[in-house]
Amino acid sequence: MITVGAMRVFVTGGTGALGRYAVPALVAAGHTVTALARTPDKADALAVQGARPVVVSLFDPSALAAAFVGHDAVLNLATAMPSTIGFAFRRAWRATERVRTEGSAAVVDAATTAGVGRLVQESVAMLYRDHGSRWVDEEAPVDHYPAAVGNHAAEASAHRFGAAGGTAVVLRFGLFYGPGARHSEQMFAAARRHLGPVLGPPENYLSSIHLADAASAVVAALGAPTGTFNVVDDEPLTKRAYADALAEAARTTSLLRMPGRAGLLFGDRLTPLTRSLRVNNARFRASADWAPRYPSAREGWNATAAAFGRSP
Numbered sequence: 001m002i003t004v005g006a007m008r009v010f011v012t013g014g015t016g017a018l019g020r021y022a023v024p025a026l027v028a029a030g031h032t033v034t035a036l037a038r039t040p041d042k043a044d045a046l047a048v049q050g051a052r053p054v055v056v057s058l059f060d061p062s063a064l065a066a067a068f069v070g071h072d073a074v075l076n077l078a079t080a081m082p083s084t085i086g087f088a089f090r091r092a093w094r095a096t097e098r099v100r101t102e103g104s105a106a107v108v109d110a111a112t113t114a115g116v117g118r119l120v121q122e123s124v125a126m127l128y129r130d131h132g133s134r135w136v137d138e139e140a141p142v143d144h145y146p147a148a149v150g151n152h153a154a155e156a157s158a159h160r161f162g163a164a165g166g167t168a169v170v171l172r173f174g175l176f177y178g179p180g181a182r183h184s185e186q187m188f189a190a191a192r193r194h195l196g197p198v199l200g201p202p203e204n205y206l207s208s209i210h211l212a213d214a215a216s217a218v219v220a221a222l223g224a225p226t227g228t229f230n231v232v233d234d235e236p237l238t239k240r241a242y243a244d245a246l247a248e249a250a251r252t253t254s255l256l257r258m259p260g261r262a263g264l265l266f267g268d269r270l271t272p273l274t275r276s277l278r279v280n281n282a283r284f285r286a287s288a289d290w291a292p293r294y295p296s297a298r299e300g301w302n303a304t305a306a307a308f309g310r311s312p
Ligand SMILES: NC(=O)c1ccc[n+]([C@@H]2O[C@H](COP(=O)([O-])OP(=O)(O)OC[C@H]3O[C@@H](n4cnc5c(N)ncnc54)[C@H](OP(=O)(O)O)[C@@H]3O)[C@@H](O)[C@H]2O)c1
Pocket: 012, 013, 014, 015, 016, 017, 018, 019, 036, 037, 038, 039, 042, 057, 058, 077, 078, 079, 080, 081, 082, 099, 123, 124, 173, 174, 175, 176, 177, 180, 181, 182, 183
C-alpha cells in the first residue's frame, strides 16, 4: 500500500470534465488544493469544491511560477478538446494543441522555477497504434497522427521535467465517460433512440474510464513514481459489446450500430476513436494505490444511466 501524506497541489483544468471530479477527490483525500480559474464564475465553483482559485494565464510562465511557489505538486489537466463533430477537422484541434504544447511547456518551466517536486500530466491512451485483439501496455509503440501532436508535446514536457530531477507522472487515460463527459450525454441520448455508437469495426476494442475513476487515478498519481501509466478500466470491451452495455444501461436495444466501418473513411482524422485498443492498466495498479471502481463500461454505464435518471 502506498500512502501519500497531505500535499499542497496546484491544479490546472480543475474546472473541466476531469477536473470537476478531481478537485473534490483531492480535497477529500486531505490535500490542500489551489486551482487555476479563468473566469469569476469558475473561481466561485472551485471555491465551493474546497479549492483556492487563482486567476493566472496558462501561457505566462513567470506568473505561473509565482502561483506555483509553495506547492508540492502541479497537476496539469487543462485541455480544450473539439466537439465530437469537430474531431474530423484539423483546425478544431488548434486550441487543445496550444494548451498541450505551449501550456504544458509553460507549466514545466514554471514548476521548475518554483521548485515544485512533482508533475502529473494528462495524456491519452489513444496514442498507441492499432493492436487488434492483443493487449497494449506502456511499452507498445505510439503513433504520431495529426491530432496526437499536442499529447506528444505534453508528454515531452513532462519528460523534460523528469530529466531535470522532478517526479514526472504521465497518465494516459482511456476514453472518458460518465456524467459531465460531453459525449456521454450525446451517446446516452442516442442509445435511447436505439442508436449504438460504434466507430470503426465492431470487433475492435475500446478502452474507457469513468470520470470518477480517472479522478481517483489523479489522486493516486501523487504517490506514483516517475513514469508513463495507462489509466483505463480492467476490461476493455469490443465496440459491439460497448454499444450493448450502453443499450442495456439505457434499458433499450441497440438496433442500429453506427457509423461502424464507415468511420474508417475519415482516416487519421478519426483514428483515435476507430482503432482497436485493448489497453492494460497493470502498471498503474502495481505502482499506485489505485483500482477502478467500475471494472468495465458495463458497470460504469449502469451507474451513469442511474445518475442521468435513465433519461437525460
Ligand atoms: N481521455 C478522454 O477521453 C478525454 C480527454 C480530454 C477531454 N475529453 C472530453 O472532451 C470533452 C471536452 O474536454 P476538454 O477537456 O476540452 O474541456 P473541459 O472538460 O471543459 O476541460 C478543459 C479544462 O481545461 C481548461 N482550459 C481550457 N483552455 C484553457 C486555457 N487556454 N488556459 C487554461 N485552462 C484552460 C478549462 O478551463 P475552463 O473551464 O475555464 O474552460 C477546463 O478546466 C469533455 O467532455 C471530456 O470528457 C476526453
